[in-house]
Amino acid sequence: MKLIILDRDGVINEDSDAFVKSVAEWHPLPGSIEAIARLSKAGWTVAVATNQSGLARGYFTAQTLEAMHQRLRELVAAQGGHVDLIRHCPHGPDDGCDCRKPLSGLFRQIAEHYAVTLDGVPTVGDSLRDLQAGAAVGCQPYLVRTGKGRATEGKSLPAGTRVFDDLAAVASYLLET
Template identity: 75%
Template sequence: MKLIILDRDGVINHDSDAYIKSLDEWIPIAGSIEAIARLSKAGWTVAVATNQSGIARGYYPLAVLEAMHTRLRELVAEQGGEVGLIVQCPHGPDDGCDCRKPKPGMLRQIAEHYGVPLSGIWFVGDSSSDLETARTVDCQPVLVKTGKGERTLAKGLPAGTLVFDDLAAVAAQLLT
C-alpha cells in the first residue's frame, strides 16, 4: 500500500491563527485538491491527521468540522480522486490526550486502520509539531512552505526533513 498522511490546516487549506471556524473560512490552498486527486488516482491512499483544538475551545462544533471534511472529500471526488481516513484531535493543549500532535496517537490510528507500519511513510505538515510527530513514529517528515511552513523552516528542521513549496510539489515528486 502506498500511504501518505497529511496535516490539514496550512497544507490542504489556508490556516488562520484565529482558527478555521466555519465552512466559509475553509479555503483550499491553490493546487492542493488537485494534488490529492492526482495521488489518489495514481494508487496512493491519502489520509489526514489534524489537530482541531477549536472544538475543545468552543470556537465551533464537531458538525462544522465534519462539514469541512465532507467538502474536502467532495472537491477531491470532483477531480476523480478520494480522501482516505481523516482523524482529528478535538482536545485542547492541556487535556492530556495521546492524539494531539506532537503526540503520535493519530498517526498510529491511521496505521492501525490500514494495517501498515509507519516507518518511512511520508507525513506532510507545515509546523514543528508535525515534523516532531513524524520523527516519533519513524515517518518521513515532509515540510511544505505553505501555512506556517516558512516560519517553521526558519526555526531549523529535524535531520532528514524533506522540504517542498506546497502539496502540489510533493505530489509531483511522488508521481515522477
C-alpha cells in the first residue's frame, strides 16, 4: 500500500486564524484537489489527519465538519480521485487528549485502520506540529509553503523534512520517484 497522510487546513484548503467554520468558508488551495486526485488515480491511499479544535470551542458542529469533508470528497471525486480516510481531533488545546498534533494519536489511528506501520510514509503539513506528529511515528515529513508553511520553514524542522511550494509540487515529486 502506498499511503500518504495530509494535514487539511493550510495544505488542502485555505487556513484561517479565525477558523474555517462552514462549507462556505472552506476554499481549496489552487491545485490541491487535482493533486489528491492524481495521487489517488496513481494508486496512493490518501488519508487526512487534522486538528479541529473549533469543535471543542463551539465554532461549528460535527455535522458542519462532516459537510466540509463531504465537499472535499466530492471535489476530489469530480477529478476522478478518492479521499480514503479522514481522522480529526475534536479537542481543544487543554483537553489532554493524545490525538491533537503534535501528538501522534491521529497517525496511530490511521496506522491501526490500515494495519500498517508508518515508517517512511509521506506526511504533508504546513505547521511544525503536523511534521512532529508524523515524524514521531516514522513518517517522512513534507513541509508545504502554503498556509503557515512559509513561517514554519524558518523553524527547527524534524530531520529529513523535504520542503515544497504546495501539495501539487509534493504530488508531482512523489509521482516522479
